[in-house]
Amino acid sequence: MKPTMTSENPDILKVADLSLNHQTFEVTRNNQSIQLTPHEFKLLAYLMTNKGRILTRDMMLRHIWQYSSDVQTRVVDVYMGYLRRKIDKNDQKKLLHTIRGFGYVIKE
Secondary structure, X not given: OOOEEOOOOOOEEEEOOEEEEOOOOEEEEOOEEEOOXXXXXXXXXXXXXXXXXXXXXXXXXXXXXXXXXXXXXXXXHHHHHHHHHHHOOOOOOOOEEEEOOOEEEEOO
């Protein structure tokens, strides 16, 4: 399942009312601007690019932080918490989901 890309600009990813622009580094939800750190932006872009696909912590560590799989860290969980507070905090419809025992997914 691929993320929706707007026809007028293929650099913009959309999931429901969440929008991420790779050129301007702008993120909006429900037309409200959301400020993200560089790592939060990369993590959200990775999730949105893989919309509907469960991503393991190991996959995220390797893709975002270039950690090897033998490194034990909770950095993914910490950053997912940051994203949840910024992306899902004021909305009834949650987009970021934990799949217990597997990892995380973004879906409508």
